[in-house]
Amino acid sequence: MRAIILSIGDELILGQVTDTNAGWLSARLVEHGIVPEYHETVADDLNAIVASVRRAASGAGLVLITGGLGPTRDDLTREALAHVLKVPLVLHKPSLGTLREFFKKRGRVMSESNTVQAMFPRGARVLDNPVGTAPGFSARIGRAAIAVMPGVPREMRFMFARHVVPLLGKRRAGAVLTARINVFGMGESVVGERLGELMRRDRNPLVGTTASDAVISVRIRGEFASNLSGKLAMRRTVAEVKRRLGDCIFSEGDVTLAAAVGKLLAVRRKTLATAESCTAGLLGAMITETPGSSRYYAGGWVVYSNKMKSACLGVPADLVRRHGAVSEAVARRMAEGALKMARSDYALAITGIAGPGGGAPGKEVGMVWIALAVKSGGRVAVSAEKFLFPGERALVRDRSAKAALDMLRLAMVRA
Amino acid sequence: MRAIILSIGDELILGQVTDTNAGWLSARLVEHGIVPEYHETVADDLNAIVASVRRAASGAGLVLITGGLGPTRDDLTREALAHVLKVPLVLHKPSLGTLREFFKKRGRVMSESNTVQAMFPRGARVLDNPVGTAPGFSARIGRAAIAVMPGVPREMRFMFARHVVPLLGKRRAGAVLTARINVFGMGESVVGERLGELMRRDRNPLVGTTASDAVISVRIRGEFASNLSGKLAMRRTVAEVKRRLGDCIFSEGDVTLAAAVGKLLAVRRKTLATAESCTAGLLGAMITETPGSSRYYAGGWVVYSNKMKSACLGVPADLVRRHGAVSEAVARRMAEGALKMARSDYALAITGIAGPGGGAPGKEVGMVWIALAVKSGGRVAVSAEKFLFPGERALVRDRSAKAALDMLRLAMVRA
Numbered sequence: 091m092r093a094i095i096l097s098i099g100d101e102l103i104l105g106q107v108t109d110t111n112a113g114w115l116s117a118r119l120v121e122h123g124i125v126p127e128y129h130e131t132v133a134d135d136l137n138a139i140v141a142s143v144r145r146a147a148s149g150a151g152l153v154l155i156t157g158g159l160g161p162t163r164d165d166l167t168r169e170a171l172a173h174v175l176k177v178p179l180v181l182h183k184p185s186l187g188t189l190r191e192f193f194k195k196r197g198r199v200m201s202e203s204n205t206v207q208a209m210f211p212r213g214a215r216v217l218d219n220p221v222g223t224a225p226g227f228s229a230r231i232g233r234a235a236i237a238v239m240p241g242v243p244r245e246m247r248f249m250f251a252r253h254v255v256p257l258l259g260k261r262r263a264g265a266v267l268t269a270r271i272n273v274f275g276m277g278e279s280v281v282g283e284r285l286g287e288l289m290r291r292d293r294n295p296l297v298g299t300t301a302s303d304a305v306i307s308v309r310i311r312g313e314f315a316s317n318l319s320g321k322l323a324m325r326r327t328v329a330e331v332k333r334r335l336g337d338c339i340f341s342e343g344d345v346t347l348a349a350a351v352g353k354l355l356a357v358r359r360k361t362l363a364t365a366e367s368c369t370a371g372l373l374g375a376m377i378t379e380t381p382g383s384s385r386y387y388a389g390g391w392v393v394y395s396n397k398m399k400s401a402c403l404g405v406p407a408d409l410v411r412r413h414g415a416v417s418e419a420v421a422r423r424m425a426e427g428a429l430k431m432a433r434s435d436y437a438l439a440i441t442g443i444a445g446p447g448g449g450a451p452g453k454e455v456g457m458v459w460i461a462l463a464v465k466s467g468g469r470v471a472v473s474a475e476k477f478l479f480p481g482e483r484a485l486v487r488d489r490s491a492k493a494a495l496d497m498l499r500l501a502m503v504r505a
Numbered sequence: 506m507r508a509i510i511l512s513i514g515d516e517l518i519l520g521q522v523t524d525t526n527a528g529w530l531s532a533r534l535v536e537h538g539i540v541p542e543y544h545e546t547v548a549d550d551l552n553a554i555v556a557s558v559r560r561a562a563s564g565a566g567l568v569l570i571t572g573g574l575g576p577t578r579d580d581l582t583r584e585a586l587a588h589v590l591k592v593p594l595v596l597h598k599p600s601l602g603t604l605r606e607f608f609k610k611r612g613r614v615m616s617e618s619n620t621v622q623a624m625f626p627r628g629a630r631v632l633d634n635p636v637g638t639a640p641g642f643s644a645r646i647g648r649a650a651i652a653v654m655p656g657v658p659r660e661m662r663f664m665f666a667r668h669v670v671p672l673l674g675k676r677r678a679g680a681v682l683t684a685r686i687n688v689f690g691m692g693e694s695v696v697g698e699r700l701g702e703l704m705r706r707d708r709n710p711l712v713g714t715t716a717s718d719a720v721i722s723v724r725i726r727g728e729f730a731s732n733l734s735g736k737l738a739m740r741r742t743v744a745e746v747k748r749r750l751g752d753c754i755f756s757e758g759d760v761t762l763a764a765a766v767g768k769l770l771a772v773r774r775k776t777l778a779t780a781e782s783c784t785a786g787l788l789g790a791m792i793t794e795t796p797g798s799s800r801y802y803a804g805g806w807v808v809y810s811n812k813m814k815s816a817c818l819g820v821p822a823d824l825v826r827r828h829g830a831v832s833e834a835v836a837r838r839m840a841e842g843a844l845k846m847a848r849s850d851y852a853l854a855i856t857g858i859a860g861p862g863g864g865a866p867g868k869e870v871g872m873v874w875i876a877l878a879v880k881s882g883g884r885v886a887v888s889a890e891k892f893l894f895p896g897e898r899a900l901v902r903d904r905s906a907k908a909a910l911d912m913l914r915l916a917m918v919r920a
Contacts, residue, residue, distance in 0.1 A: 100715075105535060108524075116519060118520070127547075279577075296579075309519065370798075371788065371789030371807065381859075384810065389806070394799055401846065
């Protein structure tokens with residue numbers, strides 16, 4: 091089935107907000123064996139929305155639309171669909187009741203402008219929204235099934251799961267299988283070279299690579315006559331990819347590097363503490379994105395100032411003066427200090443120059459020292475590594491946190 | 506001038522990566538007075554790219570294309586453009602030299618697969634890429650100027666600034682002026698109601714609202730005959746928006762909440778420390794996204810376990826037992842402890858239940874206590890507030906960190 095995804099909003103066209111809906115919906119469709127044909131984004135402009143919906147509906151079996159269902163005057167998706175469907179907008183009283191209830195429950199008074207959110211093109215099926223104020227709706231334009239959902243990602247996701255997924259189940263045909271293998275610490279061209287002929291475009295399953303924030307993902311996607319033959323072919327390709335990329339692979343699917351490290355810690359019943367300077371909490375925040383991370387993450391220190399490095403982690407002020415805050419000696423003492431204070435099995439320490447200021451000859455922006463302290467028996471072993479990350483502040487910080495996680499991961503899997 | 510933005514990549518169509526390029530390019534075009542007509546995303550598929558480029562080039566004056574310039578077999582943008590232009594791909598020797606140099610500098614051997622990155626449609630102008638391996642290129646298709654850039658955001662941004670911006674300067678016509686005013690702590694419908702008739706769609710400048718992660722942005726955009734008359738009209742509208750929204754406004758333009766708070770601290774020469782439980786470093790990481798934040802941010806504690814709360818911040822274990830880790834009493838002691846240990850002027854503490862697990866009757870998922878300790882004279886004043894954030898783990902954590910920042914902001918601006 092041909093599927094098309096439309097995103098509507100001035101904020102998207104003006105570049106004020108990044109559209110995450112199109113990608114999320116794509117991933118869900120792919121899980122159901124449907125590869126979308128294209129994404130299109132247009133402004134909160136009646137003519138633009140009408141033209142975009144007409145083009146999409148003319149060729150596709152399924153059109154998913156997000157955005158433009160808010161309560162304000164710049165929300166025109168309802169009107170545009172009514173226009174394409176050649177019907178008026180009519181008030182849906184049950185939705186108005188639900189809306190009033192929604193506000194009442196939260197102790198707020200519904201503003202009159204919200205009433206428009208209970209209006210729908212006549213004949214459309216209303217899709218309720220228990221987690222927000224904007225109900226969606228579905229309708230048919232020619233052969234195409236159209237679902238219109240709010241632009242707020244959380245509300246859209248809820249509505250998709252509740253109202254759109256049941257539609258997809260019935261439509262599934264053949265077997266499209268996908269897999270993803272995630273690699274850290276290896277460049278995309280090296281990954282491509284190791285994969286070699288596996289990446290030929292006439293192959294089934296197809297193998298491709300994507301680089302995103304230093305994580306290289308190998309994407310495998312095949313279209314098969316049957317589920318069984320597909321699974322066998324997928325398994326063979328996945329095994330071959332794994333053989334070629336070795337322990338640079340940290341996970342499969344959408345398991346992040348932090349979650350993969352967390353799983354290794356949990357399985358080994360080990361705990362981790364962190365001591366962060368230039369990343370200032372980013373590493374801790376990454377680790378705790380995973381629910382249940384309190385099983386293995388004790389906590390940590392954000393020692394942004396030199397005073398904090400000494401006061402909290404016992405890094406001698408003299409050591410900082412002699413070697414500088416960004417140095418192997420300081421990174422090692424930070425890791426040791428965190429390990430001892432938190433009584434954890436592992437401790438990671440990061441100190442570096444994230445930029446754009448703060449660089450100096452021999453200590454250029456992007457230079458980062460990362461240390462790993464490991465408790466084994468009654469002793470503490472500390473290792474440290476120097477990195478030079480090119481790029482801007484956010485990138486240096488992101489790479490630093492990930493490199494620290496990967497250092498710990500390799501220490502565990504190679505032990 | 507009509508401008509269109511195309512993003513190319515299986516990873517986008519399959520929803521494995523979020524496209525940030527289209528939004529970023531849009532924002533830059535808008536700064537140059539060009540509002541793009543639409544964004545379209547297609548797969549690494551020769552026919553799809555060809556069709557998409559033809560459609561875009563047929564109506565527009567400017568087409569910006571990103572993605573599909575990598576070294577692997579699934580990168581087909583070069584070929585597609587050659588196809589549309591009806592010319593062959595030819596090797597550009599200077600680019601090959603630069604490529605070899607790029608790898609040599611980094612102590613790596615260039616893999617042969619990278620050679621394809623030095624091939625371009627005959628007659629195209631090569632756009633060099635000193636920060637990555639994929640050069641871009643520009644060409645004309647009919648009346649349309651086409652610029653093709655790599656999909657890696659950092660490389661694309663660099664190339665855009667270096668090679669595409671000079672193109673835009675010459676093309677600017679009339680005056681499109683934009684402004685953005687950012688609000689926290691007020692729902693989108695309330696903002697819309699306060700703005701009232703300012704949001705009429707026949708108004709110039711147009712006023713719209715966007716909600717993104719609890720920040721409501723009021724976007725103002727006007728098209729004017731002259732720059733001067735435009736500036737006056739914009740100033741009047743901005744002033745009126747400010748009058749209606751009061752001190753819920755934390756910034757204008759792209760200044761984040763954390764940066765706005767940082768500015769207030771810097772101006773007052775005050776310092777801040779943090780004590781985080783459920784956010785586990787996210788607050789510290791947000792604060793330090795701003796370069797120069799070391800002037801006002803001392804650092805903090807990630808006290809994820811109860812042991813850490815007691816050991817690092819002196820929260821009595823007994824207090825945790827009696828009230829629970831997520832309680833007003835514990836939040837207050839965390840803030841006080843952080844203030845004293847860091848010797849800072851302010852300290853923010855967050856303790857809450859981010860979920861999905863860990864909820865209990867009376868302590869449901871999303872319940873968060875935030876405390877602010879303020880040093881004034883020789884005394885310490887502590888205030889605390891309870892929040893109930895609906896939604897999933899990442900959302901609860903994000904809202905908690907922002908609510909903490911806003912608590913500090915209001916304490917400063919209302920003092």
